[in-house]
Amino acid sequence: MTISKSDLKNKVIQEIEKSKDKIIGFAKDIAENAETGYREVKTAEKVKKIFSDLNLNFTDGHAITGVKSSPIAGKSSGPTIAVIGELDGLIVKDHPLADKKTDAVHACGHNCQLGSMIGVGLGLINSKANELLNGNVVLFAVPAEETIENEFRINLIDEGKLGFISGKQELIRLGSFDDIDAAMLSHATSKQSDGDLAVGGTSLGHLVKYVEFFGLASHAAGAPQDGINALKAANIAMMAMDSQRESFEDKDKVRVHGILTAGGTSVNSIPSIAKLEWRIRGRTIDVVNKINTKIDRSIKAGAMAMGAKVRIRSIAGNLPMLQNKHMNNIYLNNAENIVGKNNVVLHPDDQSGGSTDMGDLSQILPIIHPRSGGAEGTGHGNNYFIKDYEKSVINPAKAMATTIIDLLWPDDMQINEVINNHKPNYSISEYISLQNKRMGNDFNDYTS
Structure with a gap:
């Protein structure tokens, strides 16, 4: 070995530093062209171009828009680590940077993930670490982490173009992670409590609900008695769901929330169709299933009260995220070296109120999901920048790049210890089976 591990780390850091204007420019370009999940066509093209600039081969079309690089470091016989960046943005209509046509905007910082992913690749390639590491690194730009526009995604499922609603779920189903042994993704944060770099923590599991109430239109003033008001059915269902809240146990970390996406087309007509998109979150999937029973009862109660019909679609959502402690500890040490110990935060293994499909991946592979400062405002809000x-x-x-060096350094190969000690909760086939069982399509007719 002609270079020490610490010297190689310093060399990688220097290469990233030398190219930081290019890396940041790429992240800003992504921010200026935001697209939502499974629609990230322009974003994927930008990723493919920069992969080509780095002389990286790639495959595309992973779960519609995903782009996966060829291995960029090490020997093909060694383990493979994926560095992940998410392609999709959000819809925040009143955000100053929202797209004028689609309202898409990067109000969760996924453009920064793609930037840091490219930074890792650039640092490893330009430092020639790929000639020294005993394993592989793959850069993987993945679609659709944000579970939004669910009617659009459900239509893709019904058309056979998707199996699952979130990007990493679908990539697992399609086998795109079959050759990956571990993964990492860094997420930008605006929370002061996260410092400059943060490690640890987990997330909630969830279930997606898409509900359609079917009534009967009639003249709202001339003959309201002849109609069946789908909007009223939805209102009663929402009230019933809200009334369940006092039955939720604090320890289960339950969140139930949603939006009314349709409630009529003319004020002069009794609404014949109303639609809800809802989300059930909880500490475990068993908790989510328990709450789902109450939510389904509440939805049916609204339809029953008004004599309407209702279709309840249950779509398998994310699983809770479990980060690998060994990988987190390695990242923590490298983070402290880069920004100083006082600027790094170690979070306990406790859930936040959010969910992510990195949780799904964490149930089958060792992963880490650190956070980085630099944002301000409220995530998903119109003041997030x-x-x-x-x-x-x-x-x-x-x-991340220096963590990869620790993991794949030939004289140590900590990745082997990570893999050997990791006990996945599911095999890939078991995961797919579980998620298929969580899918539901229930129709009830209370018109008679």
Whole structure:
């Protein structure tokens, strides 16, 4: 070995630092062209172009828009680590940077993930770490982490173009992670409590609900008695769901929330169709299933009260996220080296109120999901902006790249210990079976 591990880390850090303008420019370009899940066509093209600029081969079309690089480091016989970046944005209509036609915007910082992913690849390639590491690194730009536009996605499922609603779920189903042994993704955060870099924590599991109430239109003033008001059925269902809240146990970390997406087309007509998109979250999938029973009762109660019909679609959502402690500890040490110990936060293994499909991946592979500072405002809000791209993009790129060196260093190969000690909750086939069982399509007619 002609170079020490610490010297190689420093060399990688220097290469990322030298190219930081290019890396940050890429992240900003992604931010200026936001697209939502499974529609990230322009974003995927930008990823493919920069892969080509790095002389990386790639495959595309993974779960419609995903782009996966060829291995960029090490020897083909060694383990493979995926560095993940998410392609999709959100819809926030009143965000100043929202697309004028689609309202898409990167109000969750996924553009920074793609930037740090590219930073890792660039640092490893330009430092020639790929000639020294005993394993492989794959850059994987993945679609549709945000579970939004569910009617569109359900139509894709019904058309046979998708099996699952979230990107990593679908990639697992399609086998795109079959050759991956471990994975990492860094997420930008605006929380001051996360410091410059944060490690640890987990997330909630969830279930997606898509509900259609079918009534009967009639003249709202001339003959309301002849109609069946689908909007009223939805209102009663929402009231019934809200009334369940006092039955939720605090320890289960339950969140039930949603939106009314349709409630009539003319004020002069009794609404014949109303639609809800709802979400059930909880500490475990068993908790989610328990709450789902109450939510289904509440939805049916609304239809029953008004004598309407109702279709309840249950779509398998994300599983809780479990981060690998060994990988987290390695990342923590590297993060402290990059930004200083006082600027790194170690979170306990406790759930946040959110969910992510990194949770699904964590149930079958060892993963980490660190966070990086540099954002301000409220995530998913109209005041969310990246104010310091060096913190949001460059710091995590350096931390992930140096963590990979620790994991794949030939004299140590900590990745082997990670893999050997990891006990997945599901095999890939078991995961797919579980998620298929969570899918539901229940129709009830209360018109007679």
